Amino acid sequence: MSNATKTPATGTALLEVKDLVVHFPIGKGQFIRPVDRVSFSIGPGEVLSLVGESGSGKSTIGKALVRMIEPADGSILVGGRDVTHIRGREIKEYRKEAQMVFQDPFGSLNPTRSIEQHLAFPVRKYRTNKDVSVSEQIDELLTKVGLTPVAETRRKFPHELSGGQRQRVAIARALAVNPKFIVADEPISMLDVSIRAGVLKLMNDLRNDLNLAFLYITHDLASARYIGNRIMVLYGGKVMETAPSAELIKAPTHPYTRLLLTATPGTRHRGPLPETSNSAPNLLEGRKGCPFANRCPLVSEVCRNEEPPLREMSNGHAVACHHPA
Amino acid sequence: MADNKPVLEIEDLSVAYVTGSGLVHAVNDVNLKVYPNEIVGLIGESGSGKSTMAYTIMRLLKGDAVVTKGRVKILGQDVYQLSKKELRQFRWSKMAMVFQSAMSALNPVMTVETQILDALLSHRKDMTKEQARTRARELMELVRIDPKHLKSYPHELSGGMRQRVVIAIAIALNPALVIMDEPTTALDVVVQRSILDEIRKIQQEVGFAILFVSHDFSLVAELASRVAIMYAGRIIEVTPSDLLHLQEKHHPYTEGLLKAIPELTAEDVTIQGIGGYPPDLQDLPSGCAFHPRCPYATDICRRVRPEKLAVGDKLIECHLFNEKELVSHV
Numbered sequence: 001m002s003n004a005t006k007t008p009a010t011g012t013a014l015l016e017v018k019d020l021v022v023h024f025p026i027g028k029g030q031f032i033r034p035v036d037r038v039s040f041s042i043g044p045g046e047v048l049s050l051v052g053e054s055g056s057g058k059s060t061i062g063k064a065l066v067r068m069i070e071p072a073d074g075s076i077l078v079g080g081r082d083v084t085h086i087r088g089r090e091i092k093e094y095r096k097e098a099q100m101v102f103q104d105p106f107g108s109l110n111p112t113r114s115i116e117q118h119l120a121f122p123v124r125k126y127r128t129n130k131d132v133s134v135s136e137q138i139d140e141l142l143t144k145v146g147l148t149p150v151a152e153t154r155r156k157f158p159h160e161l162s163g164g165q166r167q168r169v170a171i172a173r174a175l176a177v178n179p180k181f182i183v184a185d186e187p188i189s190m191l192d193v194s195i196r197a198g199v200l201k202l203m204n205d206l207r208n209d210l211n212l213a214f215l216y217i218t219h220d221l222a223s224a225r226y227i228g229n230r231i232m233v234l235y236g237g238k239v240m241e242t243a244p245s246a247e248l249i250k251a252p253t254h255p256y257t258r259l260l261l262t263a264t265p266g267t268r269h270r271g272p273l274p275e276t277s278n279s280a281p282n283l284l285e286g287r288k289g290c291p292f293a294n295r296c297p298l299v300s301e302v303c304r305n306e307e308p309p310l311r312e313m314s315n316g317h318a319v320a321c322h323h324p325a
Numbered sequence: 326m327a328d329n330k331p332v333l334e335i336e337d338l339s340v341a342y343v344t345g346s347g348l349v350h351a352v353n354d355v356n357l358k359v360y361p362n363e364i365v366g367l368i369g370e371s372g373s374g375k376s377t378m379a380y381t382i383m384r385l386l387k388g389d390a391v392v393t394k395g396r397v398k399i400l401g402q403d404v405y406q407l408s409k410k411e412l413r414q415f416r417w418s419k420m421a422m423v424f425q426s427a428m429s430a431l432n433p434v435m436t437v438e439t440q441i442l443d444a445l446l447s448h449r450k451d452m453t454k455e456q457a458r459t460r461a462r463e464l465m466e467l468v469r470i471d472p473k474h475l476k477s478y479p480h481e482l483s484g485g486m487r488q489r490v491v492i493a494i495a496i497a498l499n500p501a502l503v504i505m506d507e508p509t510t511a512l513d514v515v516v517q518r519s520i521l522d523e524i525r526k527i528q529q530e531v532g533f534a535i536l537f538v539s540h541d542f543s544l545v546a547e548l549a550s551r552v553a554i555m556y557a558g559r560i561i562e563v564t565p566s567d568l569l570h571l572q573e574k575h576h577p578y579t580e581g582l583l584k585a586i587p588e589l590t591a592e593d594v595t596i597q598g599i600g601g602y603p604p605d606l607q608d609l610p611s612g613c614a615f616h617p618r619c620p621y622a623t624d625i626c627r628r629v630r631p632e633k634l635a636v637g638d639k640l641i642e643c644h645l646f647n648e649k650e651l652v653s654h655v
Binding site (some may be wrong): 162164165192193194195196197198201219222223226229249250259261262263264266267268272273275278280 | 599
């Protein structure tokens with residue numbers, strides 16, 4: 001089943017995630033599984049958009065990828081190397097390859113440090129190019145993310161910057177180690193509308209210029225489509241549907257994807273939403289059936305008892321549903 | 326609509342915050358009317374003054390904010406001429422507000438029922454507890470929550486249900502105007518949509534005007550019939566929401582916002598952000614506050630602040646537009 005979502009050229013994948021499971025104890029020997037056997041791969045310079053609502057497991061996947069959390073099961077291969085259970089010094093080394101940009105640019109920067117200090121730390125610690133001075137590298141990073149004039153930006157403190165500028169600092173900091181991929185967890189959701197486009201375009205440029213891969217985590221299908229080569233829709237810790245971005249928006253086959261599309265502002269949908277309730281998914285380990293069954297308008301007996309496998313419908317378009325459209 | 330008396334009239338309103346370095350004007354010379362049963366959207370980015378405006382209308386400004394100019398009238402009554410006691414009765418029975426964070430708008434140690442009864446009984450002296458209970462059940466049904474949740478505490482409800490309760494409390498006394506300050510921002514897109522549908526439905530059933538404050542363009546365009554766009558404390562454009570697309574001429578800021586949103590279903594998605602960053606209210610640019618970010622800015626934009634031009638139900642503050650027909654020169 002995990003084979004369904006592989007891109008054709010698996011040999012060149014930068015990142016390969018197979019049957020990833022993350023679980024957390026909730027007492028009395030019970031566990032919840034916010035991520036349940038999720039598989040995908042990302043190639044160099046590719047952007048995979050991970051879409052889902054709160055509790056879908058999208059941020060947990062991101063944290064597991066940069067190894068802020070250790071998966072309970074499955075594997076994460078980066079450039080062919082297994083990083084699923086690495087520890088200590090190996091994790092530090094791994095940070096050179098995988099970086100993260102967080103949602104809240106107000107909470108992710110230290111208010112008592114200047115922008116220069118924010119960047120000097122990772123540059124010094126992970127010197128990739130000894131021929132270039134730390135200072136030059138900082139200038140280069142700030143130019144790359146469009147925070148010019150650099151001399152002025154370097155001296156500033158986070159409170160002197162707007163949300164969009166702060167998020168650019170966070171991206172510059174992630175770039176400082178010359179990573180192969182970046183997990184961007186809702187990087188624009190807290191920014192003003194007029195600023196969002198700029199940050200999205202910056203990510204797009206970095207992908208093109210540096211061949212950088214992104215896992216772009218969002219709840220917004222429009223931006224997921226704009227930046228992502230592919231979109232993966234999550235619900236209750238499981239992949240519901242994955243397809244090339246344009247195709248997923250044009251020909252959604254999973255009832256949950258269609259619900260999301262209907263609900264997105266700008267689609268001018270009127271009338272009742274295609275759902276039967278708005279309950280939260282059951283994340284308990286050992287649950288039966290499809291996680292979306294409780295809300296699904298197409299639900300049948302089989303949905304409550306058997307978990308639908310992720311099946312490839314056409315090239316690169318896979319869906320986990322007993323009754324796909 | 327034009328011969329109706331407006332529910333809300335804002336006239337030449339300016340609001341400033343008193344800071345160590347002098348007055349900072351968050352709202353500047355704003356005029357806006359909202360008519361009965363109308364939904365008007367108020368759009369702006371952070372720092373544009375949209376929330377300050379909402380709080381000013383409710384007369385909820387804190388000590389360091391002052392109304393320096395202008396009037397706010399609700400049903401013809403100047404809100405700032407009311408005595409403290411009159412205001413307490415006026416607020417909630419004539420104008421109510423739905424706040425952004427449903428979690429902090431509700432009291433965590435009181436049941437939903439107690440909070441609804443609280444709003445009802447403190448305003449309707451003639452109401453018995455039994456009548457209030459009946460009304461509370463009605464309200465819950467109106468916002469589509471099982472009345473059994475009257476006995477629930479806020480933490481036992483989902484985010485969407487909490488926001489529904491807050492809406493129920495806001496409309497409990499049949500106010501003429503409900504101000505909604507980003508009521509769905511913290512919610513998932515599906516929940517957001519179902520709450521908006523609900524708001525639209527209840528508004529049609531019960532009949533009240535809504536001033537819907539938000540930063541989300543596409544959302545407001547769908548819900549509201551007219552949209553006011555704020556930038557740096559001024560309303561720079563008012564337009565019917567069905568004209569909110571790029572085929573129409575708009576203020577360059579509005580145009581920039583429209584271009585900044587990736588379209589979901591278009592064949593080819595391109596987006597274009599607005600250059601620069603929102604201005605510092607303590608140090609506003611000369612002339613038109615938007616000129617440093619405006620792609621069409623000319624010399625006059627840098628020197629002179631544009632006057633308001635109002636034609637029909639449209640309003641614009643921009644040198645590029647001409648008096649007679651609100652047609653752009655560009």
